[in-house]
Amino acid sequence: MAKTSKKSALIIFSILFSLLIVGTAGIFYFKNRKIQTKTEQSSSRNIKDKYVSFLFEVYDTIQKNYWDKIKDEQLINLYLLGAEKLTGKKQEIAVKDQKNLEKLLLQNIKEINEEEKKKEFTATLVDIVLANLQPFGRSRLYSQKEEVDLKNRVKNINPEIDQYQVLEVKKDASAEEIKKAFEDKSSQLKTDTSDEGQQKLAQVNKAYEMLSDEKNRAIYNESGAEPTMEYKLLTPQIFYLHIKQFSPTTIEELVNVTQKVDKGETLDTLILDLRDNVGGAIDGLPYFLGPFIGNDQYAYQFFHQDVKEDFKTKIGWLPTLVRFKKVVVLVNENAQSSAEVMAAVLKKYNVGILVGTATKGWGTVERVFTLNNQFDPNTKYSVFLVHSLTLRDDNQPIEGKGVEPNINIKNEGWENELTKRFNSPVLTQKIKEIVADKN
Structure with missing residues (x-):
């Protein structure tokens, strides 16, 4: 491992920390440039009715930004089925195109007399359409309060x-x-x-x-922001680090925590616990993975509308991690999202041995898209949309599959396999105790 001075590492991380706070929205991306491009296109439709205008801006946002290519007929069917559920009437159009859908939606709006019920119909219809995009229930219509709540959860506030x-x-x-x-x-x-x-x-x-x-x-x-890590020195040789989620402060925490134990020569083993990690700020992973695998390394890929996008690490080794020659990464069925990406990368680069059970298989990346056309002066809505899928190193999506451990604790004799890997009965015993305590 290449080494860097602690002072320079701290400078890098402090700069990075400030950038992430400004630029990271969390498990989702918040890219204003792309959002503005989308809303400009939607505005050009020149639909006079504010409710139908809102419905079609969402339509355009889905079609351009959803992770999978979706044809007009597929999306129109979702709108028709949603309207049918809300009105209790069969919704049919002779030709399934946007112009006929616009006429049908306008007719439905006109048949509603009360303004509040028009608002309810519009918001509920959009939410039904979004919720029925695959994976089901991941994409939703967010009020301003829900968007703020989401950002707070991601930032661990x-x-x-x-x-x-x-x-x-x-x-x-x-x-x-x-x-x-x-x-x-x-x-x-x-x-x-x-x-x-x-x-x-x-x-x-x-x-x-x-x-x-x-x-x-x-x-x-x-x-x-509250801490995202728990840690303790189990023995003079073994350090335990549990990352509960990824937030914009997690990188700074990693620096602070590892500096505390970066003393002497005996400490050489790291237990990195990703179990029950709910994911979070995936924007930070190119920085967070760098300390483990080095700078400018191909870390992971996103899949969006038949295109794969590579993400490389942005910084290099963290000096306080170099001492760890033995690394065990704990995973379970509740490790999801960014945690699964990290587990897959550490497995790919042989940074450590993954021990536990297969991860959850929640492999989607969501983005929040603001909307220009609003219909309620008291509520500002945005679209929370699955924008990409994350891929494992075998090019298979994490979604629905998860990441398999090197050593599955459901298999008989897993303890012996772990001992053979590291030739450390003490480490095996500590892993057994940690796993038993969680269960």
């Missing part, structure tokens, strides 16, 4: 919980004050065996874990 309030301390509280508040709170709650008491104790533990770490606290103060 929970605006409903203030971690300082959980501990009942001020934002400028000292480390000693935070520690004392935690000890007092946890002492009180440990005697409460009710479900509510245990939930509160878990919240207190989480708040303290976040605020007692200087760098995690700084990230939280700046962006409201």
Whole structure:
């Protein structure tokens, strides 16, 4: 592995961090340039009715940006079936083209007397059409609130919980004050065996874990983002790192966490736990994978309307990861999206041995597309659309298939196979304990 100074690595990651915060929308892409191209085309239809204009802007957005090529007849059928479900009437047109669909939709709108019901019909019809695109239920119509909620989830921000309030301390509280508040709170709650008491104790533990770490606290103060990693030193030789999701702060966390244990000569084994990882900011993977496989490496591919797009890593090895000569990557049936892409790449480059069960097979990349034509002054809608599929190194889609581990823990004798791979009974025992604890 090529080595870089820690100072230069920190500079790279701090610059990257600021760029990702601005440019990343999360599990989906938020590319304004492409969205504007689409809305300009939709506006040129010159449809006077605001509801039908909205319906056809969504139509155009799907046809241009959906992951699969979709013909007019297929898309028109979805609109007809949706309208049929909403009206309870058979929806038929002599020739399945856009002009006849426009006439039919306009007729349906005119037959609705109340303005609020016209709004409901339009929004529900679009949502039905989007939800019935394959994979079913992934594409949806989003209100402005739903879009904000999605962005917060991707950034791992929970605006409903203030971690300082959980501990009942001020934002400028000292480390000693935070520690004392935690000890007092946890002492009180440990005697409460009710479900509510245990939930509160878990919240207190989480708040303290976040605020007692200087760098995690700084990230939280700046962006409201909570940590995406849990970690601990299992033995002087083995470091355990659990990535719960990918957010714009995950890369900075990786630097901070690995620096803490980058001491001495004995630590040489990494257990990278991707189990139950819900995915997230796939935009950051070309940067996040670089520290594991090196700079300018072909990492993964997207598939969009018969075209494959290659993504290469943007940065190189992280010095604090170079020490790990033995790497186990834990996966399970709940690891999805970006986590599956990462698992596939690490497997492809033999960075580590994948241990566990096949991943979920959620291999779609969604984008949010803004819409120029809006019909409700109180609600701004956007389209949340499956734009691409992610591919494994064998060119098969992750969607519906997942990523297979090198060692499947459902197979008898998997422990012996793992021991043979690394010649480390201690590592095998730790993996067994971690797997058993999760189950």
